[in-house]
Amino acid sequence: xxxxxxxxxxxxxxxxxxxxxxxxxxxxxxxxxxxxxxxxxxxxxxxxxxxxxxxxxxxxxxxxxxxxxxxxxxxxxxxxxxxxxxxxxxxxxxxxxxxxxxxxxxxxxxxxxxxxxxxxxxxxxxxxxxxxxxxxxxxxxxxxxxxxxxxxxxxxxxxxxxxxxxxxxxxxxxxxxxxxxxxxxxxxxxxxxxxxxxxxxxxxxxxxxxxxxxxxxxxxxxxxxxxxxxxxxxxxxxxxxxxxxxxxxxxxxxxxxxxxxxxxxxxxxxxxxxxxxxxxxxxxxxxxxxxxxxxxxxxxxxxxxxxxxxxxxxxxxxxxxxxxxxxxxxxxxxxxxxxxxxxxxxxxxxxxxxxxxxxxxxxxxxxxxxxxxxxxxxxxxxxxxxxxxxxxxxxxxxxxxxxxxxx
Amino acid sequence: xxxxxxxxxxxxxxxxxxxxxxxxxxxxxxxxxxxxxxxxxxxxxxxxxxxxxxxxxxxxxxxxxxxxxxxxxxxxxxxxxxxxxxxxxxxxxxxxxxxxxxxxxxxxxxxxxxxxxx
Numbered sequence: 001x002x003x004x005x006x007x008x009x010x011x012x013x014x015x016x017x018x019x020x021x022x023x024x025x026x027x028x029x030x031x032x033x034x035x036x037x038x039x040x041x042x043x044x045x046x047x048x049x050x051x052x053x054x055x056x057x058x059x060x061x062x063x064x065x066x067x068x069x070x071x072x073x074x075x076x077x078x079x080x081x082x083x084x085x086x087x088x089x090x091x092x093x094x095x096x097x098x099x100x101x102x103x104x105x106x107x108x109x110x111x112x113x114x115x116x117x118x119x120x121x122x123x124x125x126x127x128x129x130x131x132x133x134x135x136x137x138x139x140x141x142x143x144x145x146x147x148x149x150x151x152x153x154x155x156x157x158x159x160x161x162x163x164x165x166x167x168x169x170x171x172x173x174x175x176x177x178x179x180x181x182x183x184x185x186x187x188x189x190x191x192x193x194x195x196x197x198x199x200x201x202x203x204x205x206x207x208x209x210x211x212x213x214x215x216x217x218x219x220x221x222x223x224x225x226x227x228x229x230x231x232x233x234x235x236x237x238x239x240x241x242x243x244x245x246x247x248x249x250x251x252x253x254x255x256x257x258x259x260x261x262x263x264x265x266x267x268x269x270x271x272x273x274x275x276x277x278x279x280x281x282x283x284x285x286x287x288x289x290x291x292x293x294x295x296x297x298x299x300x301x302x303x304x305x306x307x308x309x310x311x312x313x314x315x316x317x318x319x320x321x322x323x324x325x326x327x328x329x330x331x332x333x334x335x336x337x338x339x340x341x342x343x344x345x346x347x348x349x350x351x352x353x354x355x356x357x358x359x360x361x362x363x364x365x366x367x368x369x370x371x372x373x374x375x376x377x378x379x380x381x382x383x384x385x386x387x388x389x390x391x392x393x394x395x396x397x398x399x400x401x402x403x404x405x406x407x
Numbered sequence: 408x409x410x411x412x413x414x415x416x417x418x419x420x421x422x423x424x425x426x427x428x429x430x431x432x433x434x435x436x437x438x439x440x441x442x443x444x445x446x447x448x449x450x451x452x453x454x455x456x457x458x459x460x461x462x463x464x465x466x467x468x469x470x471x472x473x474x475x476x477x478x479x480x481x482x483x484x485x486x487x488x489x490x491x492x493x494x495x496x497x498x499x500x501x502x503x504x505x506x507x508x509x510x511x512x513x514x515x516x517x518x519x520x521x522x523x524x525x
Contacts, residue, residue, distance in 0.1 A: 003437060008429035039432045040422075044458040047439035048487055133428030 003051060006205075008039055011056055012131030015063045017103035023067060025110070026160045028128075030067060038063035060100075101219055102168065104129060108213060109166035112180040113158055120155040121184045122191070127152055130209045140206055142196040142392070174222045181217075182231050185210050186287065189235050196392035199246055207242065211235050229278035230287035236271030237294035240264040252399040256303045268298050289318040308338035325351055326359050333366055341370040361390030368403065377407040410453055410520040411491040411499040415506070416483035417513030419461065425511030438507040446491070451502060456489035483514065490520075 004010075012035050019031035038059050052058040111124040119141075126132045126140065138148040167173060192206030214232045217223035244258040253259075275291050293314045300306040315331035328351045336344020348367060368383030384404045391397040426432055446452050461484060465476030486508075493499040496519055503515040 003433065003440075006430070006433070008433040008436075012429045035429075036426065039429060040426055043426070043432060043436055043439070044486060046436060047443050048455050048458050048489070051440070131429040133430075136428055136430065 003055070006131075007055060008059075009131035011035075011059045012039075013107075013129040014056070014100050014104060015060055016128055017107040018060065018100055019063060019067055021103045021106060021165060022064075023071070025162065025165050028156055028160060030070060031063075032128075034063045034066040034070065035059075037066045041066075101216065104213075104216060105220060105223070106165045106168050108216070109168060109174075109177050109181055110159060110162070111155075112177060112184050113162060113166075114180065115158050115162075116155050118183060118187060120151050121180070122187045123148060123151055124155045124159070125184055125188060125213070126206075126209070129213065136202070139197060140191060140195065140202055168220070168222075171222060178223060178225065179227070182227055182285075182287065185214050186231060186234075188213075189238070193238055193242075198393040198395045199252065204242055207235065207239050211239060226278045226281045226283050227285045227287055229274050229280075230285055230291050233271045233274035233278055234287050234291035234294060236267045236274060237291055237298050240267035240271060240298065251402070252395050255297065260301065263298070271295065271298065284317075284321070286318060286322045289314055289321060293318075306337065308334050312338055326362075329359065329363060329366070336370055341373045344370050345374075361387050361392070361396075364390065365400065365403070372403075372407055381407040408492045409495060409499075409522070411493055411496070412518045412520060413456075413489045413491055413499075413503060413506070414516040414518065415486045415488065415508050415513065416516060417486060417508055417511065418482055419484065421512035422486070425513075435507060435511070438510075442505050442507055443489075445505070446502060451492050452489065453492045454490035456487055458487040459485055461486075486513075 015035045015038070016028070016031045019034065020028050023030060041062050042055075042059060046052070107129055108125060111128060112121045116124070123137050123141070126137050127134070132140065134149050134152065135145055137143075137152070138145050141148065166177065189207055189210035192203045192208075192210065195203060195206070197203060211232070214228070214235060217228045218232070240263050241255070241258065243264055244260065244262040245253060247253040247257075247259070271291070272295060275288075275295055278288055278291065293311055296307055296311050296314070311334040312331060315327060315334055318327050319331065329348065332344050332347035332351065335347045345367065348363065348370075364383045364387035368380045368387060371377075371383060372380035381404055384400050384407065388397055388400045388404070391400060425435065443452070443455065447455075463476055465474045466472070467474065491499055491502065493502060496517065499517050499519075503517050506515045508515060
């Protein structure tokens with residue numbers, strides 16, 4: 001029997017979420033330890049005896065028994081007497097698929113604790129629910145092992161101190177916490193899509209994990225809001241373009257240059273369907289607008305078919321919902337496409353916070369691009385060079401070197 | 408064809424260290440299963456054998472002293488065994504070279520089964 005891809009990673013999230021519900025959030029570390037033990041056990045047994053018929057149930061049961069052993073040995077059984085009793089009585093309660101889904105949702109909402117900074121919420125989700133090790137989280141966020149470990153330790157402490165997991169049955173609390181969950185999922189997806197680490201399987205995996213966790217929200221009526229549909233639409237419409245982000249030679253390819261026949265038509269269609277469903281209700285979120293922009297790109301068979309006027313107007317809307325220099329920059333790029341490079345350059349020059357723009361490497365590249373299109377090769381080269389100095393990885397650097405050669 | 412036993416030995420620390428993240432553990436698992444399958448497909452596995460519990464007892468000497476073991480006595484704990492069929496010791500050794508335990512700092516002990524004959 002073949003192992004399901006990422007089985008252990010998925011199971012780690014499911015088991016930790018379930019055991020934390022049973023033993024209490026203050027025993028998160030115990031849950032993490034026994035998951036590791038259960039995996040070791042599998043590694044000892046499965047090569048000899050084969051993969052069990054239901055590997056998920058095997059791992060869950062093994063981890064649960066291990067946790068009970070540890071608690072008994074620590075003589076804390078008395079504290080857990082009611083839970084222990086219930087557990088020993090009934091196994092089914094622990095392993096129903098619906099129950100495990102509830103546990104994951106509960107954990108997802110718990111990770112988005114208001115006392116945690118957004119970066120910590122995302123890291124925690126990735127670590128606890130997606131089974132990413134500290135090193136893997138560090139790799140995904142281009143951070144150090146020590147930095148991530150510190151952030152996660154502090155975040156788990158906040159979680160443990162909160163005393164209990166988030167209560168998903170309370171409709172009012174649920175609605176209050178949901179935007180933070182959306183935001184964390186959005187950031188997780190964006191880290192995969194626009195993150196600093198070189199294009200790799202890991203980056204695509206972050207996008208996939210964000211999609212998977214977002215899909216979980218649809219299992220719950222309270223979570224299936226128009227904003228959730230918009231967020232999922234935005235993810236699908238972007239993820240559809242992932243296969244074209246590297247060209248045949250393995251080099252970065254920007255939206256305008258992508259081979260659109262390599263876009264995933266199924267994800268594109270799914271994104272469109274979700275976007276239509278998101279239109280129910282009066283609420284217009286940033287996710288709606290971003291998804292709509294991605295849909296406009298997605299519906300253009302060639303870059304010159306793009307409806308730039310519509311994209312500019314969508315960015316105008318986005319600027320009113322979530323004003324930021326990055327949004328203004330993207331709007332300026334669309335203006336350049338609609339009205340010509342000179343107008344785009346004016347728009348970029350007019351961005352108030354341009355100097356402080358964290359995305360200065362993008363600005364330099366875009367200005368270089370527009371200058372080149374205006375036939376000012378010398379100036380373009382200068383901007384591309386500045387962008388090279390700000391490149392976040394070798395792929396970006398290589399891409400910019402090629403642009404310099406084109407000047 | 409002759410029979411051989413593979414004894415998989417590793418220290419507790421080494422096997423722990425080789426575990427890593429869930430994704431790495433899954434990779435180890437896949438490597439193990441691929442190796443076993445490859446041996447089986449070529450008809451070398453007489454019996455896949457069993458994994459052994461780490462904890463056990465040592466019964467020793469005329470006094471029949473019972474201690475927890477085998478930790479005190481041996482650095483490398485036997486984690487399991489497999490019964491192999493191969494032409495000769497050289498081939499059995501050659502076949503053991505792909506064992507994933509070697510990547511994790513463990514070792515494979517290859518021992519011919521002594522045929523008593525009738």
